[in-house]
Amino acid sequence: MSQIELTLPDGSIRTVARGTTGLEIAKSIAEGLARKALAVKLGDKILDLSYPLTTSGTFKIITPSNEDPDALYVLRHSCSHVLAEAICDLYPGTQLAYGPPVEKGFYYDLMTPVPLTQDDFEKIETRMKEIIKEDRPFTRINVSAEEGLARTAKDKYKKDNAERALAREGNDGTLSFYANGEPGKNWEDLCAGPHVPSTGKLKAFKVLSLAGAYWHGDQNSDQLTRVYGTCFADKDGLETYLKFLEEAEKRDHRKIGRDMDLYHIEDHSPGMVFWHPKGTVMVNALKDYVRSKIDRRGYKEVITPEIVDKSLWIKSGHADKYNENMFKTMAGDREMAVKPMNCPCHIQIFNQGLKSWRDLPLRLAEFGKCHRYEPAGTMHGLMRVRGFVQDDAHIFCTEDQIASEVADFCHLVKEMYNDFGFTEILVKFSTRPAKRVGDDASWDKAEAALESATKLAGLAYQLNPGEGAFYGPKLEFVLKDSLGRDWQCGTIQVDFNLPARLGAEYVGKDNQKHIPVMLHRAALGSIERFLGILIEEYVGDFPLWLSPVQVRVLALSEKYVDYAKTVQKKLINVGIRTELDETNEKVGYKIRQGEQNKIPYLLIVGEKEASEGKVSVRKRKEGDQGQKTVAEFIASIQNACRIG
């Protein structure tokens, strides 16, 4: 056991004495490598270069690279320490909480004696640069539990962190600190590490933004200041990222939505969408698309009331578990609520007339408009609103039918998302929340049913404990916006509770009454959110079938406006959404407008076209496609105009 075996990335095995450090190994390979090295990775653990290695395993020396997540991880973690030192220097009395690397950078949560503002960033960055220039070593200090607790005694958050670290499984009764330089002299922080060898390794960083964050994510706990920053292996990496942020701003659905005149939201009804004519075309196109998918899968579309008496919400459990999220209204002296979900109404339809086992599975679909009183501060363009339309449906079925229904739905979601070019779909499995209806036995059953259905559908998922709906566990299909933020779109939820609460029954083969299971499901989720995602995904360059305007006819001069009008008429007659540009502008200007308005086809008509009954076709982003007769043009695009 005095030797360990390290398997290098090229597959070769290196045998070294136990206790050899990563730095020594790097040196033995090449001096240059040792100079560049940031840390090492043994197995799946990243370790300091100076850490004595004691076990065999796969091994790599981590060097600066914008492509290596491990390199970025250490750089960013170290950078967060430099940020924290700079802030502690500039604002004495700052208390540290927690400063981890995250997907695109790092943050540090702290309690400052004065509120920070963006104007402080320059000062902070300047101080950080000084610390980096001094090239001080990150020095690890291992101490006993008692000593560690003593060191953090004065600091509320760090003391809490230390206690948690000691309580964590696998803790050996010691704590580690890292000093940005010399222990006892320079700034230090309770930290498990690892870090880069010295501050000088941090070549490219930027302080990005400020935010509030709760201590331990607990709403009732202290509100800390979170400072976000990012760090890359080099200036190029940083600049590429900053450029990406700029580009993402251009893709923002709120900007494109306004530029393309799709919708607006105003102060009179925060979080609710005014769909303009062009946006409405898209909403309707999406609904028709969904109809084309679900009709042939046996769904029956229904329409139910948006305002429902309180008594139904009491029965369903919403009045108890969902109350603060509902819009209430009075009708005379009757208390009513605007529906936040369609499920109770669908059960009311199910309850009309006696149902037999032969009726199951019964799939009731609705483009139901729901309203939820979301907390102020959570709204975000189309992505998070207070009034939205779901492509909702509820499947009433027997327990035996759950697995196949869920699996069918998963396939449907896959198919639909693929149609929009989303191939890698993140699936989250959310289990029972603290605030729920129903007994544990039915939750056990529901969760098990969903679990087995995911196997049947061959879905890999991420577990999301405690995040289910109050009536049942759910699968969530998550898409990302232009900044990579997660948004739950599709969902399916198994519910053993609501049908019973609202008295749903069917007569089984045994001539006895049974309570059906209900599956809540939405494929796109909310039309608003899904469209928001699509706008950012396509950057407004929608496929022809979804484009609010499909064709614009440009008359070369006033003389040809009449001919342009006849062309427009012919296209409109076959259902192609066609505009006319009859302004007195040069064709170059009109084309520029057309391209900027993201219109799929521009038809230019002048002397030649008018005399021959033709159009000059120009395709978005591709340019001149030559001349065609109107009939040829219609034939060439009609197929692509159809849904999907």
Place this chain on the structure above:
RNA sequence: GCCAAAGUAGCUCAGCCGGUAGAGCAGCUGAUUUGUAAUCAGCCGGUCGUAGGUUCGAUUCCUAUCUUUGGCUCCA
């Protein structure tokens, strides 16, 4: 709901220490009658988010409030 910031013309933004606002683009009008990403000229356009307060006087200072943005919490 919490923390921070912001709100000036349809859009993007200027406006230093308080003296009732400006540009570009868009829009409108006129001239031009145009061949594949910006023709020229003129004009219109704003209770400076809202309500109070301080002041001779507030877009500017103070307070409250609404909304938005970035996060946190929460959620489709």
